[in-house]
Amino acid sequence: MRFLNHITLGQYVPTDSPLHFLDPRCKILGTLLVMTVLFLTRAPVSFLVWGLLLLALTLLSRLSPGMVLRGARPVLILIVFTAFIHLFFTKGTPLWSWGVLSITKEGVTAALRMSSRLFFLVLFAGLLTLTTSPMELADGLERLFSPLVPLGFPAHEMAMMMTISLRFIPTLLDETDRIFKAQLARGADLDRGGLIRRLRAFVPVLIPLFVIVFQRAEELAVAMEARCYRGAGRTRMHPLRWSRGDTAALFMFTVVLGGVLGMDRWLLS
Amino acid sequence: MSIRVTDLAHVYHQGTPLERRALDGVNLLVEPGSWVSVVGHTGSGKSTLAQHLNGLLFATRGEVEVDGVPLREDAPEILRQARKKVGLVFQYPEQQLFAETVSEEIAFAPRNWGISKERLPEVVHAAATRVGLEKALLGVNPFNLSGGQKRRVALASVLASEPDYLVLDEPTAGLDGKGKKELLSLLSQLVREGKGVVLVTHDLDTALAHSHRILVLEDGKVFALGAPQEVLDALAGASVRGIVLPPVVELSQGLKQRGWKVPITPDATTLYALIAKEGKRCDS
Numbered sequence: 001m002r003f004l005n006h007i008t009l010g011q012y013v014p015t016d017s018p019l020h021f022l023d024p025r026c027k028i029l030g031t032l033l034v035m036t037v038l039f040l041t042r043a044p045v046s047f048l049v050w051g052l053l054l055l056a057l058t059l060l061s062r063l064s065p066g067m068v069l070r071g072a073r074p075v076l077i078l079i080v081f082t083a084f085i086h087l088f089f090t091k092g093t094p095l096w097s098w099g100v101l102s103i104t105k106e107g108v109t110a111a112l113r114m115s116s117r118l119f120f121l122v123l124f125a126g127l128l129t130l131t132t133s134p135m136e137l138a139d140g141l142e143r144l145f146s147p148l149v150p151l152g153f154p155a156h157e158m159a160m161m162m163t164i165s166l167r168f169i170p171t172l173l174d175e176t177d178r179i180f181k182a183q184l185a186r187g188a189d190l191d192r193g194g195l196i197r198r199l200r201a202f203v204p205v206l207i208p209l210f211v212i213v214f215q216r217a218e219e220l221a222v223a224m225e226a227r228c229y230r231g232a233g234r235t236r237m238h239p240l241r242w243s244r245g246d247t248a249a250l251f252m253f254t255v256v257l258g259g260v261l262g263m264d265r266w267l268l269s
Numbered sequence: 270m271s272i273r274v275t276d277l278a279h280v281y282h283q284g285t286p287l288e289r290r291a292l293d294g295v296n297l298l299v300e301p302g303s304w305v306s307v308v309g310h311t312g313s314g315k316s317t318l319a320q321h322l323n324g325l326l327f328a329t330r331g332e333v334e335v336d337g338v339p340l341r342e343d344a345p346e347i348l349r350q351a352r353k354k355v356g357l358v359f360q361y362p363e364q365q366l367f368a369e370t371v372s373e374e375i376a377f378a379p380r381n382w383g384i385s386k387e388r389l390p391e392v393v394h395a396a397a398t399r400v401g402l403e404k405a406l407l408g409v410n411p412f413n414l415s416g417g418q419k420r421r422v423a424l425a426s427v428l429a430s431e432p433d434y435l436v437l438d439e440p441t442a443g444l445d446g447k448g449k450k451e452l453l454s455l456l457s458q459l460v461r462e463g464k465g466v467v468l469v470t471h472d473l474d475t476a477l478a479h480s481h482r483i484l485v486l487e488d489g490k491v492f493a494l495g496a497p498q499e500v501l502d503a504l505a506g507a508s509v510r511g512i513v514l515p516p517v518v519e520l521s522q523g524l525k526q527r528g529w530k531v532p533i534t535p536d537a538t539t540l541y542a543l544i545a546k547e548g549k550r551c552d553s
Binding site: 178179181182183184185186187188189203204207208211212 | 323325366367412
């Protein structure tokens with residue numbers, strides 16, 4: 001039973017590319033900029049430019065384009081669904097119609113635009129998680145949200161929770177695998193019968209797993225308290241350093257994105 | 270009638286950067302009424318081997334046969350039969366508990382194997398009695414029991430399938446002295462009744478005291494396989510990763526090296542008698 005044998009978690013792929021060396025805050029801000037501008041662009045040609053930009057960043061990250069493209073697979077259904085909705089439910093000049101269904105010229109454009117936006121959104125975000133380790137990501141988010149701390153926003157706690165959950169995913173997968181096997185050894189039949197029977201069959205796996213999760217959480221809490229964990233205000237082993245390179249990169253990126261937006265508006269006028 | 274392991278190799282995550290060879294060229298025979306212990310350091314492949322014996326993992330190379338039938342991933346009916354015949358007790362089995370009462374927990378496996386309703390209470394009672402659980406505990410929620418009692422419930426839940434072979438992965442881990450002794454004597458009793466027992470442990474002393482045969486694994490390869498005395502002689506002359514010789518063995522070895530006429534033995538009583546005899550001869 002090779003249950004869960006092929007799941008690789010944490011998509012982070014360490015290489016020594018310039019993109020990996022950027023400060024996580026720089027990359028998070030860059031990604032936010034991309035998302036904003038992505039939803040402001042409308043002209044079809046702009047999306048070719050987005051493709052080129054993604055290709056350029058992929059080359060810069062020294063990751064294989066296939067690996068980056070694979071990031072879109074989980075949301076493929078969503079992208080196709082969005083395209084369909086726009087294709088059939090946009091009012092305008094009809095190109096083709098059959099009963100209540102009709103495809104309009106505007107519908108085709110809208111479908112292409114929305115699905116491209118989603119597609120690029122996921123891939124640019126994917127590039128961020130491929131080139132930034134979960135720890136860096138959590139650190140970066142904590143620092144970015146720190147201005148909100150005086151308003152009562154728990155930036156440190158949020159980052160800590162994110163780190164802990166990421167850390168425990170592989171551990172819990174191992175535990176699931178073990179309990180799954182233990183119940184198989186006791187004759188549990190997890191892939192026979194109808195839906196209800198299958199769901200019921202998972203109860204002997206889920207209950208022990210929940211028990212273990214709570215035990216682990218309890219142990220972790222005790223261990224953290226034993227080491228005098230006191231939440232916010234901790235110093236870091238590897239403090240984030242915002243270098244001149246980061247400023248330059250973010251500036252250049254902003255200029256490029258501004259260019260894309262400018263071109264888009266010019267194409268539309 | 271036996272579990273036969275032939276030239277077994279297992280590679281985890283084959284073809285990925287995480288590829289790891291856990292077992293390589295292991296041969297083993299487990300016969301009914303015999304006790305085989307598997308010892309080795311952490312990561313030596315002991316647990317991996319245990320999971321091959323009832324079809325939870327499959328050979329990358331080689332074969333595992335249960336009563337003459339080879340285990341294959343694509344033969345679910347054969348696997349079910351094998352899993353019924355070979356009971357597997359995982360390390361910390363109390364973590365697999367899920368039912369609302371102890372008797373429901375013990376009934377889980379026999380019910381899965383399709384036992385008749387009339388026989389079920391009888392089987393549950395028999396298994397509970399075997400592991401020394403009082404009748405009053407049968408209606409209790411297993412999560413309210415102590416650690417040692419939980420372990421007994423988990424063990425009973427495997428015994429209730431009435432397996433011909435029993436594979437146990439570190440069953441004494443975390444038990445106190447009394448609990449350990451009781452568990453080992455239960456296993457001896459099961460062997461006398463004709464069940465085949467495979468005990469996976471890192472405790473060489475336990476293995477030497479009870480087994481008919483011992484398999485010593487080092488980094489997934491067989492270091493030694495044979496009767497306790499043969500294995501002991503092989504271990505005494507070598508250093509195997511993660512294996513520490515029991516103090517009595519070390520003592521007998523030291524005496525032997527100094528010319529005393531004693532065998533290398535893990536048994537303190539035997540050694541004491543021999544020392545007393547040799548000592549007297551020195552006096553006269």
